[in-house]
Amino acid sequence: MTDILTRNDAVNLEHVAGSSGIVLGANQYGKAEVRVVKVTRDTNRHEIEDLNVTSQLRGDFAGAHLDGDNAHVVATDTQKNTIFAFARDGVGSPEQFLLRLADHFTGSFDWVTGGRWLAESYAWERIVAHGEQHDHAFVRSGQEVRTAAVIADGDERHVIAGLKDLTVLKTTRSGFEGYPRDRYTTLPETADRILATSVSTRWRYVPGAEVGYNAVYDSVKAILLEAFTENYSAALQTTLFEMGQAALVAHPELAEIRFSMPNKHHFVVDLEPFGLDNPNEVFYASDRSYGLIEASVEREGVTSPAEVWASLGAFC
Numbered sequence: 626m627t628d629i630l631t632r633n634d635a636v637n638l639e640h641v642a643g644s645s646g647i648v649l650g651a652n653q654y655g656k657a658e659v660r661v662v663k664v665t666r667d668t669n670r671h672e673i674e675d676l677n678v679t680s681q682l683r684g685d686f687a688g689a690h691l692d693g694d695n696a697h698v699v700a701t702d703t704q705k706n707t708i709f710a711f712a713r714d715g716v717g718s719p720e721q722f723l724l725r726l727a728d729h730f731t732g733s734f735d736w737v738t739g740g741r742w743l744a745e746s747y748a749w750e751r752i753v754a755h756g757e758q759h760d761h762a763f764v765r766s767g768q769e770v771r772t773a774a775v776i777a778d779g780d781e782r783h784v785i786a787g788l789k790d791l792t793v794l795k796t797t798r799s800g801f802e803g804y805p806r807d808r809y810t811t812l813p814e815t816a817d818r819i820l821a822t823s824v825s826t827r828w829r830y831v832p833g834a835e836v837g838y839n840a841v842y843d844s845v846k847a848i849l850l851e852a853f854t855e856n857y858s859a860a861l862q863t864t865l866f867e868m869g870q871a872a873l874v875a876h877p878e879l880a881e882i883r884f885s886m887p888n889k890h891h892f893v894v895d896l897e898p899f900g901l902d903n904p905n906e907v908f909y910a911s912d913r914s915y916g917l918i919e920a921s922v923e924r925e926g927v928t929s930p931a932e933v934w935a936s937l938g939a940f941c
């Protein structure tokens with residue numbers, strides 16, 4: 626072999642690699658963050674669905690990586706166009722929309738054996754003008770971003786719903802005590818503090834469950850918020866578990882639920898230098914560093930598919 630690889634030699638790396646024991650590992654590819662807005666305008670009262678969709682295919686793409694052969698490469702541009710074309714029929718729910726994409730790509734191309742489809746959806750509400758909800762003017766709403774994911778592997782479909790950036794706070798009925806103290810511990814114990822977090826959560830549906838995705842989403846969100854208010858919080862960890870438990874108890878179609886919750890610390894400001902007391906009324910809202918509490922709440926005896934969660938990237 627010559628010392629200098631030409632560009633074509635590099636494209637044919639498989640042959641070089643094959644002899645050097647280097648092989649292609651896991652791969653997926655597609656179009657990320659397709660911003661699609663669907664307006665339904667059958668009547669004067671328009672409806673809006675606003676999504677950010679990512680499509681990535683898995684399967685036999687060795688040719689493209691190793692031989693410069695694109696015969697199997699469904700172009701990312703085609704994947705983007707498919708998302709827009711499917712939106713023409715309406716979205717329905719982000720989960721249904723992603724399932725439709727998964728079925729389409731795995732059903733249309735033999736070598737596409739699975740993939741990963743993600744969506745964020747953004748809520749809009751009607752502007753109230755002259756005391757009436759407007760027919761076609763909207764204001765962005767939503768305290769959170771709704772998320773959905775479909776992971777397809779052969780005929781298997783894992784449907785994962787969730788939300789992020791749901792910021793909640795309670796001004797009392799939270800504390801943090803009884804933790805170990807060592808030479809580096811300075812944090813004072815307290816039985817009365819602000820508890821604040823920005824909830825990121827994803828829940829996995831029981832495979833094959835018949836689910837009204839939009840209704841279950843609304844219900845789970847309401848249950849999580851209620852559980853946050855319910856009990857005295859001995860730690861954010863305790864509250865996280867109670868939130869997950871409440872969702873699983875109410876919804877048998879949920880197999881498990883995961884959370885990633887930053888502890889958004891609010892420190893009581895020392896006002897003594899100004900001759901003032903501070904009975905838990907004035908706080909410094911610190912944006913970093915922050916505690917980061919992550920956990921999965923599961924059903925006893927139900928195995929969690931680690932590879933499905935891993936393919937979503939972060940903890941949840």
Ligand SMILES: O=c1[nH]c(=O)c2[nH]c(=O)[nH]c2[nH]1
Nearest residue numbers: 801812859860861862888916
């Ligand atoms: O709810 C809490 N959990 C912790 O693990 C922790 N650690 C800490 O310093 N403050 C808190 N608060």
